[in-house]
Amino acid sequence: MPKSFGLPLVLFSLIVMVVCGCTNQPSPEQLEAWRKDAIAHNFAMNTLREPDIERRNWQLEIQGQTTRQTPTYLSLLELNALATTITRTRDPYNTNNPKQVFNFRGVPVSELLDLFGVAPNVTEVTFVSHDAYRVTVKIADLRRYPLMIAMERDREKISRIEGGPLYLIFPYTEFPEIEAKYSDRYWAFYVTNMIVGTEPLQLKVSDCRRSCPKGDRHASRNNTKVLTADTLAKLPQVTINQAVGYRIGWPIGKVKLHGVRVSDALAAAGVMLPAKGAAIVRGKAPIYRDSNYPIRLDAAEIKNCSLMLATHWGDDRKPIPANMGGPLTLALPNSCKATSDDRRWLSFVEELEVGY
Ligand SMILES: Nc1nc2c(c(=O)[nH]1)N[C@H]1C(S)=C(S)[C@@H](COP(=O)(O)O)O[C@H]1N2
Numbered sequence: 001m002p003k004s005f006g007l008p009l010v011l012f013s014l015i016v017m018v019v020c021g022c023t024n025q026p027s028p029e030q031l032e033a034w035r036k037d038a039i040a041h042n043f044a045m046n047t048l049r050e051p052d053i054e055r056r057n058w059q060l061e062i063q064g065q066t067t068r069q070t071p072t073y074l075s076l077l078e079l080n081a082l083a084t085t086i087t088r089t090r091d092p093y094n095t096n097n098p099k100q101v102f103n104f105r106g107v108p109v110s111e112l113l114d115l116f117g118v119a120p121n122v123t124e125v126t127f128v129s130h131d132a133y134r135v136t137v138k139i140a141d142l143r144r145y146p147l148m149i150a151m152e153r154d155r156e157k158i159s160r161i162e163g164g165p166l167y168l169i170f171p172y173t174e175f176p177e178i179e180a181k182y183s184d185r186y187w188a189f190y191v192t193n194m195i196v197g198t199e200p201l202q203l204k205v206s207d208c209r210r211s212c213p214k215g216d217r218h219a220s221r222n223n224t225k226v227l228t229a230d231t232l233a234k235l236p237q238v239t240i241n242q243a244v245g246y247r248i249g250w251p252i253g254k255v256k257l258h259g260v261r262v263s264d265a266l267a268a269a270g271v272m273l274p275a276k277g278a279a280i281v282r283g284k285a286p287i288y289r290d291s292n293y294p295i296r297l298d299a300a301e302i303k304n305c306s307l308m309l310a311t312h313w314g315d316d317r318k319p320i321p322a323n324m325g326g327p328l329t330l331a332l333p334n335s336c337k338a339t340s341d342d343r344r345w346l347s348f349v350e351e352l353e354v355g356y
């Protein structure tokens with residue numbers, strides 16, 4: 001597989017110019033433009049030949065409080081066209097040789113913010129990974145430091161086991177001071193979502209008792225109802241006060257969660273759950289959308305233990321921000337018998353599908 005025809009293409013262009021007796025030297029800008037074209041072309045060819053279907057279909061979803069059209073999906077190909085920045089840094093997960101400095105090629109997050117626009121008063125960006133890992137970074141820091149979504153390390157695609165295809169990296173070598181704010185754990189592997197601020201609160205409810213199209217989650221469905229924040233606020237409100245099972249970013253010990261019962265949300269969408277049926281919950285992270293391994297809520301459970309969708313938290317009922325997996329999370333009141341599926345403390349809940 002051709003690693004790169006960037007340099008050869010530029011050299012070839014120069015030779016052509018010399019041979020045909022052109023007198024004008026290409027400007028540095030012209031050379032730079034050719035270099036970028038060559039890189040993009042190279043990547044396009046490699047992507048088309050990509051044997052790994054998952055990687056070929058990988059997208060970065062950009063959503064939340066942007067000022068331009070959103071949500072937006074950038075394919076690896078589109079990202080590659082933007083990935084013209086090189087950041088030289090060590091990689092804390094290169095444990096064999098922690099001091100080794102790599103050339104990471106990628107898209108600075110600040111460029112994505114410029115492209116999609118940041119709504120006023122938004123201060124954070126949250127990244128979500130394929131495995132539902134989550135990190136939140138201050139926009140002020142994104143503006144100051146070239147944090148980037150890296151696609152290549154030393155001219156090699158970053159493999160899945162090394163955190164690719166999209167790896168959120170921090171320029172530790174050039175700006176050692178950022179390590180104090182963003183430790184190793186902020187280097188996020190397999191990034192799939194970039195949320196500016198927090199998304200608007202809503203819940204999709206799909207009636208899949210007959211059928212639901214599989215696969216394309218972006219396809220519009222005529223059996224889907226959207227419950228808005230207003231609708232959810234008008235449903236009976238419930239509060240629990242207990243330790244929560246979310247993976248990252250919540251206080252230890254008892255936390256108040258406020259929200260609505262799953263059963264009331266289904267009723268509000270006009271969906272009747274069959275007595276032996278179930279609702280599947282879908283969260284943002286791809287592992288929570290795997291149809292081979294769905295997160296099932298059985299009808300009996302939904303009814304008997306008041307399974308809950310949380311919209312607010314704390315004594316002062318704050319909305320749940322993206323840095324805590326909000327605006328909507330699934331909560332298991334203590335009255336719900338624990339099952340072995342600990343994924344059910346689900347962040348970024350987007351949809352309930354009824355049927356099965
Ligand atoms: N996508 C993703 N990125 C992640 C994590 C994760 O669980 N998922 N864990 C972080 C933390 S806390 C550490 S210590 C390392 C874990 O890297 P390892 O799985 O290679 O040990 O990745 C960081 N980036």
Ligand SMILES: [Mo]
Binds near residue numbers: 185
């Ligand atoms: Mo860690």
